Every structure is written in C-alpha cells, then in structure tokens.
Amino acid sequence: MANAFVAAFEILSFGAIIVLIVLGLGIIASMMGIFNFAQGEFVLLGAYITYLAYAKGLPIWAGMVAAPFVVGALGFVLEALIIRRFYAAPIVAMLGTYALGLIIRESVRGLIGGFYLTVPEPIGGSIDIGAMHISAWRFTIIVITLLVMAGCYLLLSRTSFGLRMRATLENPSLARASGISTPLMYGATFAFGSALAGLAGALIVPVFSLYADLGLRFLIQGFVAVMVGGVGSFIGPVAGAGVIGTLSAALPWVMAPVVADVLVFVLAIVFIKFRPQGLIAGKGV
Amino acid sequence: PAPWANAAEGPIKVGIATDLTGPIAYAGNADANVAKMVIKEINTAGGLLGRPLELYIEDTASNESVAVGNVRKLIQRDKVDMVLGGITSSMRNAIKDPIVARGKTLYIYPQLYEGKECTPYLFCTGPTPAQQCDEFIPWLIKNGGKKFALPSANYVWPHTLNVYARKVIEANGGEVVFEEYYPLDQIDFSSTVNRIISNKVDVVFNTVIPPGVGPFFKQLYEAGFLKNGGRLACVYYDENTLNINQAAEIEGLASCLDYFKVLTKENPFDAKIQAAYEKDFPGNFLFAAGSAATGTYRGLKLWEAAVKEAGKVDRDSVAATLDHAKIAEGPGGPAEMVPGKRHCKMKMYTAVAKGGNYEIVGRSDGLVDPKEC
Amino acid sequence: MPEFLDIKHLDAGYGRSQVLFDVTLGIPWRGGVAVLGRNGAGKTTLMKTIVGELPAWKGEVAFDGRDISRRATQERVRAGIGYVPQEHSVFARLSVRDNLAVGSLASKKDDAVDHVLTIFPKLGQRLDQPAGTLSGGERKMLAIGRAMLGDPKLLLLDEPTEGVWIGVIEEITERLIELAKSIAVIIVEQHLDLALRVADYAYVLDRGRVALQGQANDVRVNPELMRYLAP
Amino acid sequence: MPLLEAADIKKIFGKLTALDGAALTVGENEFHGLIGPNGSGKSTLMKCIAGAEVPTQGKVSFINTDITAFTPTERARAGMSLKFQITSVLPTLTLYDNILLALQAQSSLFDLVFSRTRDALHDQVMTMLTQFRLADRAFDAAAALSHGQQQWLEIAMALAGKPKLLLLDEPTGGMSLEERRVTGELLQPIKKHCSLVIVEHDLDFIRDICDRLTVLDQGKVLASGTVSEIQANKSVQEIYLRRA
Amino acid sequence: MPKSMTVVREAIAGDEADGAMAERVAAGQAKEQVKAGRKVLPIVEGVVLVAALLAPLVLQDYLTVFATRVIILALFALSFDLVWGYAGIMSFGQALFFGSAGYGVALLARDLDITNIFVVLPAGTLIGLTFALLLGGFLLLGRHPSSVIFVSLGTLTGSYAADRLARGWYYLGGQNGIPSIAPMSLGGYEFTEGPAFYYLVLGILVVVYLLCRFLVRSQFGLALAGLRENEQRIAFFGYKVQHLKAIIFAIGGAIAGLAGSLYAFHEGFVWPNMVGVVVSTQVVLYVLFGGSGTLIGAVIGAVIVEGVSFWLSDNYREIWPIILGLLLLLVILFRPLGLISFVLGERERVGSFGAKPKETVKRTEKQTEKEKRNAAP
Numbered sequence A: 001m002a003n004a005f006v007a008a009f010e011i012l013s014f015g016a017i018i019v020l021i022v023l024g025l026g027i028i029a030s031m032m033g034i035f036n037f038a039q040g041e042f043v044l045l046g047a048y049i050t051y052l053a054y055a056k057g058l059p060i061w062a063g064m065v066a067a068p069f070v071v072g073a074l075g076f077v078l079e080a081l082i083i084r085r086f087y088a089a090p091i092v093a094m095l096g097t098y099a100l101g102l103i104i105r106e107s108v109r110g111l112i113g114g115f116y117l118t119v120p121e122p123i124g125g126s127i128d129i130g131a132m133h134i135s136a137w138r139f140t141i142i143v144i145t146l147l148v149m150a151g152c153y154l155l156l157s158r159t160s161f162g163l164r165m166r167a168t169l170e171n172p173s174l175a176r177a178s179g180i181s182t183p184l185m186y187g188a189t190f191a192f193g194s195a196l197a198g199l200a201g202a203l204i205v206p207v208f209s210l211y212a213d214l215g216l217r218f219l220i221q222g223f224v225a226v227m228v229g230g231v232g233s234f235i236g237p238v239a240g241a242g243v244i245g246t247l248s249a250a251l252p253w254v255m256a257p258v259v260a261d262v263l264v265f266v267l268a269i270v271f272i273k274f275r276p277q278g279l280i281a282g283k284g285v
Numbered sequence B: 001p002a003p004w005a006n007a008a009e010g011p012i013k014v015g016i017a018t019d020l021t022g023p024i025a026y027a028g029n030a031d032a033n034v035a036k037m038v039i040k041e042i043n044t045a046g047g048l049l050g051r052p053l054e055l056y057i058e059d060t061a062s063n064e065s066v067a068v069g070n071v072r073k074l075i076q077r078d079k080v081d082m083v084l085g086g087i088t089s090s091m092r093n094a095i096k097d098p099i100v101a102r103g104k105t106l107y108i109y110p111q112l113y114e115g116k117e118c119t120p121y122l123f124c125t126g127p128t129p130a131q132q133c134d135e136f137i138p139w140l141i142k143n144g145g146k147k148f149a150l151p152s153a154n155y156v157w158p159h160t161l162n163v164y165a166r167k168v169i170e171a172n173g174g175e176v177v178f179e180e181y182y183p184l185d186q187i188d189f190s191s192t193v194n195r196i197i198s199n200k201v202d203v204v205f206n207t208v209i210p211p212g213v214g215p216f217f218k219q220l221y222e223a224g225f226l227k228n229g230g231r232l233a234c235v236y237y238d239e240n241t242l243n244i245n246q247a248a249e250i251e252g253l254a255s256c257l258d259y260f261k262v263l264t265k266e267n268p269f270d271a272k273i274q275a276a277y278e279k280d281f282p283g284n285f286l287f288a289a290g291s292a293a294t295g296t297y298r299g300l301k302l303w304e305a306a307v308k309e310a311g312k313v314d315r316d317s318v319a320a321t322l323d324h325a326k327i328a329e330g331p332g333g334p335a336e337m338v339p340g341k342r343h344c345k346m347k348m349y350t351a352v353a354k355g356g357n358y359e360i361v362g363r364s365d366g367l368v369d370p371k372e373c
Numbered sequence C: 001m002p003e004f005l006d007i008k009h010l011d012a013g014y015g016r017s018q019v020l021f022d023v024t025l026g027i028p029w030r031g032g033v034a035v036l037g038r039n040g041a042g043k044t045t046l047m048k049t050i051v052g053e054l055p056a057w058k059g060e061v062a063f064d065g066r067d068i069s070r071r072a073t074q075e076r077v078r079a080g081i082g083y084v085p086q087e088h089s090v091f092a093r094l095s096v097r098d099n100l101a102v103g104s105l106a107s108k109k110d111d112a113v114d115h116v117l118t119i120f121p122k123l124g125q126r127l128d129q130p131a132g133t134l135s136g137g138e139r140k141m142l143a144i145g146r147a148m149l150g151d152p153k154l155l156l157l158d159e160p161t162e163g164v165w166i167g168v169i170e171e172i173t174e175r176l177i178e179l180a181k182s183i184a185v186i187i188v189e190q191h192l193d194l195a196l197r198v199a200d201y202a203y204v205l206d207r208g209r210v211a212l213q214g215q216a217n218d219v220r221v222n223p224e225l226m227r228y229l230a231p
Numbered sequence D: 001m002p003l004l005e006a007a008d009i010k011k012i013f014g015k016l017t018a019l020d021g022a023a024l025t026v027g028e029n030e031f032h033g034l035i036g037p038n039g040s041g042k043s044t045l046m047k048c049i050a051g052a053e054v055p056t057q058g059k060v061s062f063i064n065t066d067i068t069a070f071t072p073t074e075r076a077r078a079g080m081s082l083k084f085q086i087t088s089v090l091p092t093l094t095l096y097d098n099i100l101l102a103l104q105a106q107s108s109l110f111d112l113v114f115s116r117t118r119d120a121l122h123d124q125v126m127t128m129l130t131q132f133r134l135a136d137r138a139f140d141a142a143a144a145l146s147h148g149q150q151q152w153l154e155i156a157m158a159l160a161g162k163p164k165l166l167l168l169d170e171p172t173g174g175m176s177l178e179e180r181r182v183t184g185e186l187l188q189p190i191k192k193h194c195s196l197v198i199v200e201h202d203l204d205f206i207r208d209i210c211d212r213l214t215v216l217d218q219g220k221v222l223a224s225g226t227v228s229e230i231q232a233n234k235s236v237q238e239i240y241l242r243r244a
Numbered sequence E: 001m002p003k004s005m006t007v008v009r010e011a012i013a014g015d016e017a018d019g020a021m022a023e024r025v026a027a028g029q030a031k032e033q034v035k036a037g038r039k040v041l042p043i044v045e046g047v048v049l050v051a052a053l054l055a056p057l058v059l060q061d062y063l064t065v066f067a068t069r070v071i072i073l074a075l076f077a078l079s080f081d082l083v084w085g086y087a088g089i090m091s092f093g094q095a096l097f098f099g100s101a102g103y104g105v106a107l108l109a110r111d112l113d114i115t116n117i118f119v120v121l122p123a124g125t126l127i128g129l130t131f132a133l134l135l136g137g138f139l140l141l142g143r144h145p146s147s148v149i150f151v152s153l154g155t156l157t158g159s160y161a162a163d164r165l166a167r168g169w170y171y172l173g174g175q176n177g178i179p180s181i182a183p184m185s186l187g188g189y190e191f192t193e194g195p196a197f198y199y200l201v202l203g204i205l206v207v208v209y210l211l212c213r214f215l216v217r218s219q220f221g222l223a224l225a226g227l228r229e230n231e232q233r234i235a236f237f238g239y240k241v242q243h244l245k246a247i248i249f250a251i252g253g254a255i256a257g258l259a260g261s262l263y264a265f266h267e268g269f270v271w272p273n274m275v276g277v278v279v280s281t282q283v284v285l286y287v288l289f290g291g292s293g294t295l296i297g298a299v300i301g302a303v304i305v306e307g308v309s310f311w312l313s314d315n316y317r318e319i320w321p322i323i324l325g326l327l328l329l330l331v332i333l334f335r336p337l338g339l340i341s342f343v344l345g346e347r348e349r350v351g352s353f354g355a356k357p358k359e360t361v362k363r364t365e366k367q368t369e370k371e372k373r374n375a376a377p
C-alpha cells in the first residue's frame, strides 16, 4: 500500500516535470506552428540562471524567480531578430531553431566547462509520512506545475490573448486586416513560451543538476508529447506530456528499463498514426 | 629552446586525440593539459633521444564520426609516432582501427575501462576491473554489508565490469540482489530506488553515469537509503564528480581509483605533479583519476621510458620495450607494464566521501595486477 | 476639401512585376465607390495596397487627411478601414463564433454580433463549426459580418457576393446601400447592377490603369464600359 | 442507362445533416445544373460524387459500376474530373506544368519515367492555355494569377484529363457577365464527348447552357427536370423568393 | 467520434488552402529572382564534377580520405533531397536507412565474413530500401494523407527510437557499435582509404546523381512536384499518390542505404549515432544549406558543411560548434533557399517541365494579341 503510494507519487512527479517542460514547447507549437528545437536550451538557460544566482551567493529562489523573466525577454528578442523570418516555412524553422539551440548549448557548455553542477533546492529534504519518504522539492514542483497550468489556461481562455494568437497563426494577413498586431502577438507568445521553459529549467535544476545537455534530453520526448496530445490547443500538449511523462516513469516499474525506453516512443508513433489529431483534438483552448 | 643533440632527425611527434568539446570535454581538456605538461617537462629536460617532442592535439568531440576524421589527420597528415587518447570505450573502439590496423601506429588508451582489450600495439594505462574490484569489494562487504545492488548504465563498461564484480562479490560471501541496466540518459530512477529500499540492499555498487547518476543518488538519499545505513560505491567517482550532488547526498560514498587528490598530503611526488598542473592550468579541468588524467600521465611517461630503452621511435621497437616499461614515480605511485599483456600494474586506493571531500581508507599493499589478456 | 481616402499616382505590384500604374482615385467621406475591371485588371491589388498588405511602390495613400502609406496593416485597420478579402477571408480553423469574436475585438458595441446574426441568420446555426467547413456562400457572409463588426469608417469589399445565392445578395445589397449612407464603401464587384446600385461613383481599371471613371449612372451607360469588362 | 447515378446520399457532419437523401442522375452528353441556396449541400454532393467526402449513406454508380467505395484516384481514372469551389491550383508550378500535370495524370509509370508523352502533350497544353487566354503567362507561377485567372486555369485543368463526367463547382465565381458568356462558349464543344454537372448561382448562365436542372434545398432534392419544368415549378419559385 | 473529426480536418486542409500557406507562397513569389533565361545549373554541375575529379591530385592523402567521406555523405544528402526537396516528404529520420544499412553490412562482415563489394553494396541498398518501405508504409501511406509535421516528427522519432534500440541491443555492440570492420573487397583487392576508394565512391555518386537527375526531370519528376505542392489535389487528377510516395521514399531509402554501407566500410566502424537524430539532422542541414530541390545543392551543401566544420575544428578548436551554429543560422536566415540561390533563379530552382519555354512564349504571345483584338467588340 505504502509502496503503491510512493510509486504513484514518483510517477506523478516525473509526469509533472515533463508537463512543465512541455508547456512552453506546446504553446509555441500550437499557437505559432513552430517546433522549437531550441526549447531545450531555453530550459537549460533557466537552469543556468538559477545556478548563477546560487553561485553568486544570492538566494536560490531569487534565481528561480528571475529565470522566467530573463529567458522570456531573451525569447522576445530572438523572436524579433530570428524566429520571425521562419513563420513561412515550418521545416526551415526547425533547422533554424536547431542551429540556435546548438549555439546556446555550446556557449553554456563553455561557460560551465562541461561539468555537472549541483544546485540545492530551496525546499530540501523529504516529507516523511510514516515509513515513507517523499521528496519535498518534487512535491513543490507538482504544486507549482498545477498552478502554472491553471494560470495559462485562464490566460488563454479568459482573455482575448488566446483568440488573437490563434487568429494570427491561422491567417496572419487576415489577422492584420482585423486589426491584430501580428508582430506583437508573435513576440509575446514566443516570449511567453520561452519564459515557461525558463521556469521549468529553474525548477528542475535541483533535481537533475546543471549540465549542458539538460534541455536536449527532454526535447524529443517533448515533441512526441505534443504530437500525442494534439497540436493546435493548449490542453492537448499538456495532456500528451502528462501521458508520456507518466508512461516513461511507470514502464520501468514493470519491465526492463531499456525496453521501456524504446517502447514509449514506438507506442507514441503508433498512437499518433491512428489518431493523428492527438488525444485532444484541436478544439477550444 | 635547448640545443638538441639529434635535431637533424626532427622532432618526435606525439598525437593526442581526446574530447575537447561535447559532453565529456571536462575530461578531455584535462587530459590534453596533462599531455602538454608532460611534454613540456620532457622537453625542458632535454627531450627524448636528443630530439624535441612535438605535440599534436586533435578533438574527438565526443562524436565518433568526427573523431575518426580527426584521428586520420594525426596519422596521415601529421604522421605522429604515437597516439594517446580516447576516453569512452566507444571512442576507443572507433579510433583504434584507424590508428592501429589501418594507420600502423602505436596507440595508448589511458582510461579506466572494462578490460578485454587485447589488440596488438594497443596499450592500456588505466585501471581494469580486477584492479578496481579485487580489494575494493571485500572492503565494501566489511564496511557496508552483503547485499549488493548493481544499477548500471547500459553500455559495455558496466556490463563487463559487473560480470567481474559479481564474481568477486559472490566469492567473498556477498549476494547480488539485482543487476539492472538503464538507458544512458535516463534520469528518473523511482522504480530502481524503490527496489533498492524494499529489498533492503546494503551496498549500491553503481555504474550509472552522468547525467543519470546525480538524480539517482538524490532520489536514493531522499528515500532514506543513507539514513538507514546504506553504502554507495562507485568506481569512477573522482574529484570531478563530487560536485554533481550536494555533499549530504553522497556522504560515505566509496570509490577505488589509482589516485586521489588527498594523496598529495602523503606522497611528495603526487604533491609535485599536482602543484605543477595547477600552476599551469588553474582552471576547472581537474587533474583526476576518473577522467583519465592520471592514465595519460602514466602512459606518456611509460612511453618515454620505452623510447629511451629502444633508442628509436618506430612502432615495433617501441612496442617491444613498452611491453615491460616501468616508471618509479607516477600519480599514486610507481607503475609497470605487465610483459606480454599490454596492461599496467599500479597502486590502488579506496576512498570515502566525507562532507564533500575524499578520505583515503585503504591502499593496496603493492602494485595490483590488471589480470588482463 | 481633401477626400476621405486620397490615392495619388500609385504604383504597386508583386516582387518585381508591376501591376498598378499611376492610379489616382478619391473616395468621399460617405457613399459607395465601385471598382470594376476584368479578371487580372488589378482590382485586388489595389485593395491590398490600400489596406497595406502590399507596399506602395510610389505615390501616396492618404486616409482621413494623413499619409498612411508607410503604416502597418493593423494600424490602418484600427484607424478605421475594414477589409473583406477576395480569398482566404475567414479564419478556417477557428469556429464561426471565434471569427466573429476576432471581428469585434476592437468594437465597443455589445450587441454587434447579434446584429450580424440578424443580417445573416444562417451563421447563427453554424456558430460552433470551424469556418473552413462552411459552404462558399456562408463563408462570404461570415467575412462580411466580421469586417462590419469592427465599426469601420471605410469598408473595402473585394467581390463580396461571389458564390452567394441571389436571395442573400439582395439582402447584402440593401445593407450596403444602408451602410453607404453613413460610411465610405469601396466595392469590387462583378454584378454590375449591384455594384452600381451601391456605388455613386465608379472607376474602371484596365491592366492596372484607371481607364474610365465617373458617376455610376454615367459609367453604366458608357459604351466603352463593355470593352473594358470583356475578356 | 445514365452515366452517373447518385442515389439516396446522406452526409452527416456532427450534428448537421448536410445531405439528406439527395439524388442526382446524369445522362450521357447531358449538361446538368445543380442549384440551390447557400449551404443547401451542392458542394457536398459534388464532393461525395468525386470522392472528396465519404457519404454517410447512399450509393454512387458511374458507367454501370458501383463506385461508392472508390478513392478519388480511382474515380478520376474511371473518367471523372472535379473543379473545387475554392481554387486549388499548384501555386509554385508554372501554368504550363499545372496543365501538363493534369494531362499526364493517367499515363503509366513507365511513360512518366521515360517521358514518353511529353512531346505528344505539348501541343495540347499550349492549345488549352491559348483557349483560356493564359498562354502569355504559360511560364509564370500559378500563384501569380489573379483569382479570376485561377478559375480559368482550374477549368482548363479539369478539362485536361478528357473526362467523361466533368464536375464544376461554381466555375464562374468572380467572372463578369462577359467572361461568363465566354466560359459558356468554351464549355459547349465538350458536350460531344462529355457530361457536365455544374453548380452555379447565376440562373441566366445556367439556363443558357444546361439541359436539365436539379434544385437542392437543405440537403434534399426539391425538384429535378428540364430547365423549363424547373422554371415552372411552384416550390422552386417559392424558395427563390423566400429569404435565406 | 474520430471519423467525423478527421473529415473536418481534411475539409479544412484540402479545401481552404489556409491563409498562412497563401502568405507563404506569396512571400516566396515576391522574392522571385528574375534570372531566367540563362541556365546556370548545368554550369554549376560541371564545375563541381571537374573539381571532384581533380581533387585527389591536389589534396594530400589524408584530405583525400576526408574527401571520400564527404562524397559518401553527399550521396546520403542526395537521398534526402530527392525525398524532401522534390517530393516534399519530410524524412527527418533519413539516418535510419543510412545507419541500418551500415549496421547490416557491418554484421555481414563481422559474422559472415562477407566483404565482397558486389554483395555488400547491393545488400546495403536493399536494407535501406526495405526499411524505407516499412517505415514509409507505416507513416506515409493510408487513406488520409499525413501532415508534414507528422511525417517529420514521426520519422524523427523513428530514428530516435532506432538509435536507442541500437544503444540498448547488445548484439549490435550497444553503445560501442561495431568496430574494426574489415575493408570492402573485390576478389583479392581490398578497398582501403585512399584515391581508389575515392574514385569508386565518386563514380557511384555520379551514376546515382545522373539517375536522379533523369528521374526528376522526367514527367515523373513533375508528378513529384505535384505531390509536393498538394498531394490531395493531384489525387483528383488520377495520380496514384500512394504509389508515388512509396516509390520515391523507397528510392531515397535505397540511396541512403548505399551511402550507409559505403560509409561503414570507409570509416571501419558503425555506431548508434549513425541511425540517430544527430546524423538525421545533419543531412537535413546539408540539403538546406546547399539548397533543397536542386540535386547539386545537396552535394554542395554536404561538401561545404563538412569542409567548414573540418576547417573550424582545426582552427577554432574550443568554440567551433558555436561558430558552426552561427554560420548555419546565418545561411538559414538570409538564404533560406540555400547557398545555391546565390547563382540560381527561383524559376530554375523550382523547375519547369515545359519544352523550350522562350520560343513558345513568343509564339503564343502573338496569338493572344490577335485573339484579344478579336474578342474586343
């Protein structure tokens, strides 16, 4: 019983981490039609900023708060300078962001010297319930993920931001002809998606430690999650991330990890093939 | 520059092929630094056979296909007399053929590894499973317990090492509760940790590598493994890897290597090379055993001895003398090649992490035999 | 007094191929203006240049007394220009409801959407359907409705009745006549009758140049007209 | 025996019944007009016939074969050709290539690979382009055409495959009266070897070129018959007076 | 109700060529370079061929070996270009065919001692073809056409999964791959790296190139262009779209397989990256860099990307990945049609299948003039 509870918690917490990472990726993919290969590096930057704050002696939470803002701002700038030229061609966008990711990743690698660096969690230790120990920080991550999800949902469903964004993606020239400032929308959305990645990086760095390939590790998993959930909505990728995250944490409990690893992807492709619109077809938010 | 006695014959060319970029660049750069240091030292002392040494460094970029291309540069363009390098097993596998078989050059592999590399002209100067397990595992059984878990990254080194380790564990009355392999970049270990806790494992003999190892140790810690008296063991853990986790999460972790920095307190020679290295390369790239820096030092010095004895640098002559080369001083102590085996005898140390630093808790009596080939 | 929309010596085109040559036209503050011409004459190009989707190469576009030829489309639209494009005139993946919502983003009136739905009751039955699945005629109605929601002071209509059933065309015409009493309307239309009923004034384009212009009634009877409209 | 017989076609989109037992029969060398208010299901019926939509229920037979389960490709190869309501030319290809693409569609793979029909088709391509007054733009990209010109190109492409049944969904959208007349003239000669189903809102145009008419309303056939029969039909007059 | 949902999507996708797409096309159009008339491609092709033939004479030994590798990669790039640049199928997992063929021939050499060139190269080609048919059959075919994004991410995931499988599978050497593959042989002769291998590979490249060139310029090539532009539309003309896709994907796979087997023997080892995402992305970069949709662009791209990385890693050892990234980004930003677009006009790049364009235009222009006059009342 206790064991099952711990198992459920651990699986859930990994699912939450994947959701957190995919949030930004999903928003950029669904709203802007760009599969951002540099998203992993935005996660990395979030982690790096948190580390920097820690290394400079600032409180860790300060770094964590700063990370989404700094990465978001960077996203805004990058959108205006680079990403903007890619909307016409999704495949070129993949490659362009890939190159961008490469640059960021290798620069960070240079900065941290290719090491694995530890960052302590602001809320450390474990919560003990009887004989069970669950990680306090992982628990915090679950809570924050839920809050962020709710926040995004409200932003996209209760304000006209989501509507403007979808209109812009769907038909930019018509959106302009409806008085929507498409450059601003693109900039804001990309910045928002990047900020979420920055936040994800900040929150997960205590769990996984800082290293240059931190973000890359999650990229393909993230794409698969987005596809499984369904491109075109906010909920879709989130649901997909939940499924993929949970699955990849849960399968090793019942089979050899090496098999589980490949199986997740094979299952995902088969699923997408037979339900190309994803878990949640692109409707609503 | 010193006046070279045999300057007319031109310099002797030493090739280093190591990972200067990519995920394990920290190790590769340290190795390259060590090579620079050793070559400089030899040159200041008058070179080799009256000829200067010239160093050629190529990046293997943690990418085997780039590596092969760059190694070919060393062989075919620079025509080096010897290549030292490669850190991972897969890198060694990728470049050994271009060096030894197709390139007809001597190859020294400096990293601790799984053993079983018996290619002619390929010499290994890092510790082998026997060297890392024979004394370490009995110590673990005494200072940890009998129930072992072998969580491992899924590649050749852990597989082969585990076969050996299991033999030693069982021979010493221990028991392997489970042995399991994970994809190299797996970073969630909840099911593993759960098995370890629920099976009441005493010693986690870990061969999971970064990036997985950090989260793994953390999860173990959070699940109360250390609190309940569990012992972590990891034979590649050196000063570089200490930073992956917070000190508390790896308190008591035991490792067995040919060198630890704390040895500088007791060995004047270690203190000397450590100081020389830190003076020349004050950055982040540490002189440590797990990243093959010590193996590189040892390899170059052994090769120097061999060339001196042979009096020539052609492959066959040097291979013949390198076969039984010895050095009286090296990181952690003397070292000598085991004749006919192309592996190296060396001293081994067991150390335990305490508050983020190592303490030596055991040392081999003499030089430990690699037991290979 | 300057015209509401004043276009002087406008050249425009795509890439390097010039389509409009020295087009000069004026749109009054109120009333309808028709732009006629055969296929490929440059009518759509003119409309696109007015809303700013295409840059003006040369010449001047002044709206409400200000030069807008360097402004972005969305700014022109916010300044009071409404546009119904000829093609791709709805957001295909958005529901009809959302299409209308986009149209009324800038609008202050609460009942504007209801108003549109009384004009086009058909749309009311299709509110949750993606606009891309509407029938051709329904799509046009939606596009017109969407543009009207923004309370434009100048409405550009590029063939608003293409594919619309005659019964509805009549309705649309009446609305436009109504509308033209309070705002300016530019209409590109193949139904000559309809166009000239809505418009007081007409321009005829031929190969990118203004070939003919005048009061609607005069143009209608001008013997030259047919020559410019025949293929 | 009719060339095309679509019987009892039902098409349901979610909650909406777009076609509710519609039927269409077209004889050989017959020009058949399909009319009705917006949203009455004309385009949907055309798509069901050409295979762009799968009817929820019903049967389509063409030249004595049941083609209900055929793919669009198979239908095209059986001799059908469709022009969509919304133009869909191949934008970056030249006009020439657009037409050639349509013309060579049914050549065998072998002929395609070894370009055995290229020369043979060249004159046909140029003739078609000239007929539709697009010849001077033969080597422009199709995307550079105005909307009306794209309609011309679409019609040309639909005609290219020498179909036995041509399905035109509002081919004259965006054309002036004069241009419509010319289109009608261009269509007349094909009557010798081809039947036509045409959707139009312009009754005059339809009257001029069609032999028979079918009127759809809310997914059902309101009436079907010769032009004069339809014009006399009470209920047809009614819906044409009723507001949509 | 999954059925009706797909129908909705289809209706949207097929009917309303969506606005964003229209804008894309318009944007592409606006950039059109009026450099028509002159035929630049054959000149470029000729120059590249001559350079390639002479290369070993001026290059040192090790550079010839390097050049051999580059040519093999160019062959690989060609396979991707055919599939993506011409047929519009985004195979983001092209390395799967490259690598699986490499593994296949490596196993032949390791376990069965087969290195005869007349066995291993066909075998590799066949392996690539088979894998392409399997993966393509699964991802591409079916009544409802798959979206570009699905195909690209699907193939990418396929290649990622294969990479992980190779890493996990002990028989394939796991992480270490299969080292020390014996050289390819012909009778008693062994192809070791060097000029002989170079000319062998160059010969193969030229033959494959010519075949591809013939294919894409034939009427079949026009069908492929139609496939790229709008797959659903051409189905209504009567094209057997599924066949077309299967054929071209399989040809692409076969060429990739051929390249993969050459690569395995030339490098002497295979390892998991070879089927994985890194190599898959790399080939896309070659083609994009050089200019997709022109065969020579793929070759040029491979040569330049590899050449530049080689040079950079020599001269800017610490930061070369960053510089490479910057270069790629710059080219993608400012030359989205690839380096070839510096010399090549848009029309020539997209290709045109009409015979003798100039003459025809003139002739018909006169006709239309006349007709216009006639038409006017």
Ligand SMILES: Nc1ncnc2c1ncn2[C@@H]1O[C@H](COP(=O)(O)OP(=O)(O)OP(=O)(O)O)[C@@H](O)[C@H]1O
Pocket: C126, C129, C133, C134, C135, C136, C137, C138, C163, C165, D013, D014, D016, D018, D036, D037, D038, D039, D040, D041, D042, D043, D044, D045, D085, E007, E008, E011
């Ligand atoms: N994929 C779809 N999903 C939902 N509803 C659809 C879909 N396709 C068509 N409809 C609806 O079915 C009805 C019939 O559409 P259809 O396009 O056949 O009309 P039509 O007779 O061609 O009209 P028009 O003259 O305006 O072109 C319309 O009300 C339309 O909204």
Ligand SMILES: Nc1ncnc2c1ncn2[C@@H]1O[C@H](COP(=O)(O)OP(=O)(O)OP(=O)(O)O)[C@@H](O)[C@H]1O
Pocket: C014, C017, C019, C037, C038, C039, C040, C041, C042, C043, C044, C045, C046, C086, D143, D144, D145, D146, D147, D148, D149, D174, E026, E029
């Ligand atoms: N994207 C484009 N690129 C290049 N030329 C274009 C483009 N769009 C239109 N043209 C050309 O510009 C000219 C005018 O086109 P425009 O669309 O303005 O005509 P139109 O008067 O609206 O015709 P229609 O009645 O057919 O809609 C045409 O000759 C057309 O071929």
Ligand SMILES: [Mg+2]
Pocket: C043, C044, C045, C086, C158, D146, D147, D148
């Ligand atoms: Mg127009």
Ligand SMILES: [Mg+2]
Pocket: C135, C136, C137, D042, D043, D044, D085, D169
């Ligand atoms: Mg219709």
